[in-house]
Amino acid sequence: MMVGFVSVQLARTGTVDYLSLAYPAAAAIVFLALHVVMRIFVPRADGLLLPLAAGLTFMGLVMIERLEASLALEQLLWITVAAAAFVLVIAFLRRYEVLAQYKYTLGVLALLLLASTMVLGQEVNGARLWLKLGTMSFQPAELAKVLLVIFLAAFFAEKHEVLSISTHRFLGIPVPELKYFVPLLAMWGVSVLMMIFQKDLGSSLLFFGIFICMVFAATARKTYVLVGMALFVLGAFLCYLSFAHVRMRVESWLTPFNPATVEGSSYQISQSLFALGSGGISGSGLGLGYPKFIPSVTTDFIFSAVGEELGLLGAAALVFMFALLVARGIKVALLHRDDFGKLLAVGLVSIIALQSFIIMGGVTRLIPLTGITLPFVSYGGSSLLANFILLGLLVVLSHRGATTNVQSIRQGARP
Amino acid sequence: MNKQIKILLAVFLVCLFGILANLSWIQIFGAESLQGNAYNKRRMVEEYAVRRGDILSSDGQVLARSIETDTQYRYQREYPLGALFADITGYDSWRYGRSGLEASYNDELLGKGPQLTVRTLGNMLLGSSKRGNTLVLTVDSRLQRAAAEALDGNKGAVVALDPKTGAVLAMVTSPTYDPNVAVPLPGRDTQTAWDALNADPDRPLFDRPTNGLYPPGSSFKVVVAAAALDLGVSTPRSEFQCDGALPVEGYTIYDYGRRSHGELTFSKALVVSCNITFAQVGLRLGPRSFVQYAERFGFDKPVPFDLPTAASTVQDPDTMDDVALASASFGQGRDLATPLQMALVAAAVANGGSIMKPYLVNELQDYNGKIIEQTSPERLAKVMDEGTAETLAGMMVDAVDDGTGQAAQISGIAVAGKTGTAEVEGAEPHSWFICFAPERDPDIALAVVVENGGEGGRTAAPIARDILETALGIE
Known part of the structure; x- marks a missing residue:
């Protein structure tokens, strides 16, 4: 990280200002402190989760400082706030089971947060995601996704057996009773509403994806997955037909360099591709490319900036860090013994996996582009806060999973 | 439940490796066509970050030079003699493209040609701002001016050659245009003038001699x-x-x-x-x-x-x-x-x-005036x-x-x-x-x-x- 800061400065002015090295130093101290806190409160927690998150966060901080130096201090402050939230989570939520008792409260809270933007939200870049609190703006969807995962984990932990029972057969496939499709339909409704009222395709896709992952983990019912996907395709198709902005997204995905749109609606994606193309394998070097041609480069498109300046090598490193983080998170779920914990871990991991896939796939034109932040890396307070709370929960789950396993061994049971 | 979780892990990893595969495809095999895309500003900005070489007449007059601006296109062209050499130098404009020698000798003027000397290589490695090569023409500015004055605004063209070498001594078209109009500088909007040039029925942008x-x-x-x-x-x-x-x-x-x-x-x-x-x-x-x-x-x-x-x-x-x-x-x-x-x-x-x-081009010099290439008559x-x-x-x-x-x-x-x-x-x-x-x-x-x-x-x-x-x- 230090090297990153120094090379950005060299590229910018040719000299090094030692004072500004305070940023990386401060960020390093924050993570060192988190490590110590973890050793105290959750000593058996997975030792790779925090370093991976730190790697992603540092990469983000370096890129943000390079792209928009004035935002770096803000990002650093948010890292500190998010770190504090992380500490609170591991300090007070070590008995995460209490969350299951408040599942409906949390679920309703999540819905309220989502609904709040539909009613009170501010429209930014065509999507209504922001809530203004005084001078600060806040993206409720970021926090809502964590709350929703807690609710769904608790709900499925209680109901997954019922949901798995098939009493009917349809075309020879065992199908659960119709009423058990209600949660699925409800979730679909929420997603579609988000798509319609907030014009937020990214979050809508993310929420529904998380839900499908958790249903599948809880019930092993392919029917839910298939019906869910069919519903999503249907919903997406209806939106494609009825909303111009959705059609625009699909068109710029298919033909980013269409002369009619390349300076307009497909400007972002084409600029992102140009950035990646000019980066090549080794990149232009920090501070030596032109990532600022890409709109919202500090948030949604930060991955393209990494691809331009650090090249395929840097971008692949980011992808690997996400893959490792996901793999470690899944390991937490696998080793956990109670259903709520397992499902909670699966849900949290799904957030990271799907969110990083949706945005990285979007900016590289693998899938249609939908605006959403890259976890830990993108600039943004709400995103950092939510992701550190998520990380805190995963850390707690890994600690508890390891602890119960140790107790089981002591009690003579096989882990 | 663990079975499903493992399937999910597989799905997630497939997705992430899909990104990796796509990224490799774009950054390794797609890089060249993306860099050459007409809508990619990067190449333009990079080209205009180069201090383009001068174009000089055989008697040492500056026909085209680069001046530093504080726009995103850092170095831009100036044609001190105005319209006199327009049909020869052409123009170099981030907005309207290039013509004349500015187009046909673009690589040499940018210093991108095969005539990369040790010094320019050294400059590149040291990261100092790149400088292109200078073109020294065969055209004498006095004869060019005499030819333009002799034509006296009549619609037409003059081509003068040295018959023993093929060196062009003068090449005039009339009516012609001021290539400075093609270069919009901050506070100088030339769009109207440019549109008028294009709409003119006498076709001042047309090179009659060639x-x-x-x-x-x-x-x-x-x-x-x-x-x-x-x-x-x-x-x-x-x-x-x-x-x-x-x-x-x-x-x-x-x-x-x-x-x-x-x-x-x-x-x-x-x-x-x-x-x-x-x-x-x-x-x-x-x-x-x-x-x-x-x-x-x-x-x-x-x-x-x-x-x-x-x-x-x-x-x-x-x-x-x-x-x-x-x-x-x-x-x-x-x-x-x-x-x-x-x-x-x-x-x-x-x-x-x-x-x-x-x-038209007699010599190619690096920015220190060292001759890199000299045209031999053929x-x-x-x-x-x-x-x-x-x-x-x-x-x-x-x-x-x-x-x-x-x-x-x-x-x-x-x-x-x-x-x-x-x-x-x-x-x-x-x-x-x-x-x-x-x-x-x-x-x-x-x-x-x-x-x-x-x-x-x-x-x-x-x-x-x-x-x-x-x-x-x-x-």
């Missing part, structure tokens, strides 16, 4: 005479009869102004520009020899040059009947020529029958025997001394020339004059065309004389 195709009129008789003398079809003393009209296949060809020249030699026919004689010579040559010689002079393909050129054309010999051949022989058939081509015709006679490849074609060229030169001197080209006479110097009056439907004829001087050991070959200028001897020849006087140092 791309203007005109019927050559009687100036083409030099080509026919070269063929006839070289093949022995006629000698300067061959006798011809001109009755002012010549019936060919039931069609009558008239001389200019239906004049009758009576009995005359071939030499005299060139001096008085007798169409009837040349029609008879052309018919004796036959279409194949006619086209063969025209092509030796460079017709039917673009002249290889530092700038894009249009191909001058003659009619396909297989479709040429006697009427077409007869009228083509005095330049009124379907043949079309650029001023550059006609200057090469004059240069071929001047240079003992050999055409030298024309060129023979393009051997058109006729040296003896033929000498005989023809003598006939052309007579045309200036006693014939249609008298307006180009310079006392004490033997000027060889040929007028052309190319008739056009429903308008005044184009006025041509091609010439070289002095007859022995010539320094300059010249083609002048004035659109709808009337008789060649009256309009183009005096313009040519003014230019020759400057070139030969006569006040």
Whole structure:
């Protein structure tokens, strides 16, 4: 990280200002402190989760400082706030089971947060995601996704057996009773509403994806997955037909360099591709490319900036860090013994996996582009806060999973 | 439940590795086409971050230079002499693209060419701002200015060459434009002026010397005479009869102004520009020899040059009947020529029958003035025997001394020339004059065309004389 800061400065002015090295130093101290806190409160927690998150966060901080130096201090402050939230989570939520008792409260809270933007939200870049609190703006969807995962984990932990029972057969496939499709339909409704009222395709896709992952983990019912996907395709198709902005997204995905749109609606994606193309394998070097041609480069498109300046090598490193983080998170779920914990871990991991896939796939034109932040890396307070709370929960789950396993061994049971 | 969780892990990893695969595809195999995409600003910004080399005239005048701006396109072009060299330098503009030498020598001006010296490599590694190479032209700014002044706003073109090397000494088009208009600087919006240039019916952006195709009129008789003398079809003393009209296949060809020249030699026919004689010579040559010689002079393909050129054309010999051949022989058939081509015709006679490849860029220098590359003259074609060229030169001197080209006479110097009056439907004829001087050991070959200028001897020849006087140092 230090090297990153120094090379950005060299590229910018040719000299090094030692004072500004305070940023990386401060960020390093924050993570060192988190490590110590973890050793105290959750000593058996997975030792790779925090370093991976730190790697992603540092990469983000370096890129943000390079792209928009004035935002770096803000990002650093948010890292500190998010770190504090992380500490609170591991300090007070070590008995995460209490969350299951408040599942409906949390679920309703999540819905309220989502609904709040539909009613009170501010429209930014065509999507209504922001809530203004005084001078600060806040993206409720970021926090809502964590709350929703807690609710769904608790709900499925209680109901997954019922949901798995098939009493009917349809075309020879065992199908659960119709009423058990209600949660699925409800979730679909929420997603579609988000798509319609907030014009937020990214979050809508993310929420529904998380839900499908958790249903599948809880019930092993392919029917839910298939019906869910069919519903999503249907919903997406209806939106494609009825909303111009959705059609625009699909068109710029298919033909980013269409002369009619390349300076307009497909400007972002084409600029992102140009950035990646000019980066090549080794990149232009920090501070030596032109990532600022890409709109919202500090948030949604930060991955393209990494691809331009650090090249395929840097971008692949980011992808690997996400893959490792996901793999470690899944390991937490696998080793956990109670259903709520397992499902909670699966849900949290799904957030990271799907969110990083949706945005990285979007900016590289693998899938249609939908605006959403890259976890830990993108600039943004709400995103950092939510992701550190998520990380805190995963850390707690890994600690508890390891602890119960140790107790089981002591009690003579096989882990 | 663990089974499903493992499946989920597999799905997540497949998704993430999908991104990795796609990313590798874009950044390794797609990089080149993305970098070359017309909508990619990066290449432009990078190119304009280079301090482009200057373009200098042979007498050291700065024709184009780069000035630093604080816009995203850091170095931009300035043309200190304004419109004078517009058809040669062209313009370099982030908004309107490039033309002229700015386009054809773009790589050299950016320092991207194969002439990468140790010093520029060193600069690149040290990361200092890149600087391109300087072009030193063959064109003399004084002769260029004299040519532009001689043309005096008339629509037309002038091309002056050194017949021994092919070096272009002057190249003027009129009307022309100020290339500074193509460069929008902060606080200088030139869009209106630019639009006006493009909408102008006189086409100031059009390079007449290299791309203007005109019927050559009687100036083409030099080509026919070269063929006839070289093949022995006629000698300067061959006798011809001109009755002012010549019936060919039931069609009558008239001389200019239906004049009758009576009995005359071939030499005299060139001096008085007798169409009837040349029609008879052309018919004796036959279409194949006619086209063969025209092509030796460079017709039917673009002249290889530092700038894009249009191909001058003659009619396909297989479709040429006697009427077409007869009228083509005095330049009124379907043949079309650029001023550059006609200057090469004059240069071929001047240079003992050999055409030298024309060129504009004499030297390529790095930014310290060190010569990286120097153009060495190159023979393009051997058109006729040296003896033929000498005989023809003598006939052309007579045309200036006693014939249609008298307006180009310079006392004490033997000027060889040929007028052309190319008739056009429903308008005044184009006025041509091609010439070289002095007859022995010539320094300059010249083609002048004035659109709808009337008789060649009256309009183009005096313009040519003014230019020759400057070139030969006569006040």
